[in-house]
Amino acid sequence: RYGNKLSALANACAHQNGPLGEGRIIGGCVTCPWHGWKMDLRTGRSALEPETVRVKSYPVHVEAGRLLVEMG
Numbered sequence: 001r002y003g004n005k006l007s008a009l010a011n012a013c014a015h016q017n018g019p020l021g022e023g024r025i026i027g028g029c030v031t032c033p034w035h036g037w038k039m040d041l042r043t044g045r046s047a048l049e050p051e052t053v054r055v056k057s058y059p060v061h062v063e064a065g066r067l068l069v070e071m072g
Contacts, residue, residue, distance in 0.1 A: 002025045005041075010055045013032040
């Protein structure tokens with residue numbers, strides 16, 4: 001959750017599999033706590049060079065007060 005937005009990304013950073021879930025969220029990006037790589041929370045794309053690097057992002061929606069993540 002960042003602001004009033006929700007997103008879901010794979011927990012492993014594209015750089016060296018650092019735990020993105022432990023990273024800080026600033027400006028719509030999560031920063032890997034290991035080496036500082038920034039990943040866009042909406043797309044999973046690297047916010048730094050090279051932008052072709054990405055982690056898996058998953059569609060999310062709220063239903064009956066529950067956050068549902070589409071893993072398919």
